[in-house]
Amino acid sequence: xxATSELRFPEGFxxxxxxxxxxxxxxxxxxxxxxxxxxxxSRTPGKVFQGHTGDVACDHYHRYADDVALMAELGLxxxxxxxxxxxxxxxxxxxxxxxxxxxxxxxxxxLLDRGVDPIVTLYHWDLPQALQDRGGWTNRDTAEHLxxxxxxxxxxxxxxxxxxxxxNEPWCSAYLGYGNGVHAPGERDAGAAFAAVHHLLLGHxxxxxxxxxxxxxxxxxxxxxxxxQPADPASAADVAAARLVxxxxxxxxLDPLTGAGYPDxxxxxxxxxxxxxxxxxxxxxxxAAPIDLLGVNYYAPxxxxxxxxxxxxxxxxxxxxxxxxxxxxxxxxxxxxxMIEATGLTRLLERIARDYPxxxxxxxxxxxxxxxxxxxxxxxxxxxxxxxxxIAYLDGHLRAAHQAIARGVDLRGYLVWSLLDNFEWAEGYxxxxxxxxxDYLTQRRTPxxxxxxxxxxxxxxxx
Numbered sequence: 001x002x003a004t005s006e007l008r009f010p011e012g013f014x015x016x017x018x019x020x021x022x023x024x025x026x027x028x029x030x031x032x033x034x035x036x037x038x039x040x041x042s043r044t045p046g047k048v049f050q051g052h053t054g055d056v057a058c059d060h061y062h063r064y065a066d067d068v069a070l071m072a073e074l075g076l077x078x079x080x081x082x083x084x085x086x087x088x089x090x091x092x093x094x095x096x097x098x099x100x101x102x103x104x105x106x107x108x109x110x111l112l113d114r115g116v117d118p119i120v121t122l123y124h125w126d127l128p129q130a131l132q133d134r135g136g137w138t139n140r141d142t143a144e145h146l147x148x149x150x151x152x153x154x155x156x157x158x159x160x161x162x163x164x165x166x167x168n169e170p171w172c173s174a175y176l177g178y179g180n181g182v183h184a185p186g187e188r189d190a191g192a193a194f195a196a197v198h199h200l201l202l203g204h205x206x207x208x209x210x211x212x213x214x215x216x217x218x219x220x221x222x223x224x225x226x227x228x229q230p231a232d233p234a235s236a237a238d239v240a241a242a243r244l245v246x247x248x249x250x251x252x253x254l255d256p257l258t259g260a261g262y263p264d265x266x267x268x269x270x271x272x273x274x275x276x277x278x279x280x281x282x283x284x285x286x287x288a289a290p291i292d293l294l295g296v297n298y299y300a301p302x303x304x305x306x307x308x309x310x311x312x313x314x315x316x317x318x319x320x321x322x323x324x325x326x327x328x329x330x331x332x333x334x335x336x337x338x339m340i341e342a343t344g345l346t347r348l349l350e351r352i353a354r355d356y357p358x359x360x361x362x363x364x365x366x367x368x369x370x371x372x373x374x375x376x377x378x379x380x381x382x383x384x385x386x387x388x389x390x391i392a393y394l395d396g397h398l399r400a401a402h403q404a405i406a407r408g409v410d411l412r413g414y415l416v417w418s419l420l421d422n423f424e425w426a427e428g429y430x431x432x433x434x435x436x437x438x439d440y441l442t443q444r445r446t447p448x449x450x451x452x453x454x455x456x457x458x459x460x461x462x463x
Contacts, residue, residue: 014413016078034090041184052428092128180315222295237306
């Protein structure tokens with residue numbers, strides 16, 4: 001498809017942006033907020049680049065009104081944000097902290113006053129540290145606590161928020177947090193990783209049922225499904241490697257969420273590494289609570305080969321050592337070192353639509369980190385950020401999304417990652433994903449050229 005083709009998206013297509021609480025809010029000690037696993041992890045020497053923390057981040061907690069005004073200026077129709085569990089229940093259980101809910105009350109009202117639809121993510125990785133001290137996601141009780149927390153938030157905001165998502169990228173929470181330890185809480189144990197997968201899914205199911213009973217109209221979950229491709233489609237070993245990785249990344253989540261239960265081949269693989277006593281009778285039925293929307297986060301494809309001497313994916317893909325080689329990215333890369341291949345998004349959306357029919361999708365994250373720096377002052381006296389690489393990335397991926405729609409995929413909208421430069425987890429503040437530049441010393445916001453480009457995309461509902 002030509003880059004100059006004129007494309008229009010369906011009427012009612014949702015355009016917006018996404019953020020996460022720990023990455024932008026700051027104010028970690030304000031108004032009764034308790035510590036999260038990311039507060040602890042970021043203070044652990046060697047875990048986060050140069051010891052960066054989310055203590056201040058983008059100070060969105062105090063500057064939300066200005067940020068919402070900026071969203072309205074850019075024409076965003078929706079804003080996906082996460083609620084910080086430690087603000088609502090500082091210990092993860094027990095009494096609700098009204099001052100924590102007050103912030104999201106103010107944010108929700110500000111969004112609605114500006115015509116921006118709020119989309120809530122209840123859990124975006126910032127587990128209360130008190131729950132981690134009792135085992136975190138390896139403890140079945142955490143799933144029950146998630147449901148209680150979900151109801152507490154809905155009790156305050158449910159009269160104004162239509163779309164509720166339970167979890168963001170449970171793959172990352174489980175495998176990166178408990179498998180290879182590069183994310184909080186920093187554990188390295190295959191058994192813990194698989195227990196976390198199950199309890200995260202169980203927590204989703206319990207929370208979704210509780211929210212449905214409370215009257216939430218639209219329920220979903222956000223995954224980061226991978227476009228897993230064999231290095232050589234004609235190689236049986238490469239195809240088998242891709243099947244294994246697909247099972248550990250995609251089917252282990254999508255199959256039980258949609259009522260098919262855990263795939264047999266995934267259970268067999270899991271059983272070679274750990275005794276799955278954490279899976280109890282009836283759990284898969286609870287996990288399969290009906291959802292109305294699947295959030296899809298996509299950044300890059302995954303190419304794999306079958307190699308008997310491969311290092312494998314380590315704790316990120318337990319049991320792939322000596323079986324799977326993850327090919328290094330080629331071609332143009334983002335500042336994260338991720339491969340730029342927009343056609344992977346089309347393949348992924350089509351695959352989900354084919355294998356899990358009847359499940360509407362929303363791209364809840366898509367974007368690229370690039371080494372943006374303000375340039376010479378422009379006519380308005382503000383430093384201009386000409387992020388042409390990001391514009392090219394977004395343009396390509398929007399064209400890929402449009403192609404999927406043209407092929408029959410029920411895709412309802414697109415949320416760019418991210419509205420603001422922010423705390424990029426273990427990378428600290430050295431990676432910038434925002435369409436708005438943030439000067440972390442002054443907290444000055446400067447829309448990049450990509451923000452103005454996106455504003456035009458939204459205004460014409462197309463490219």
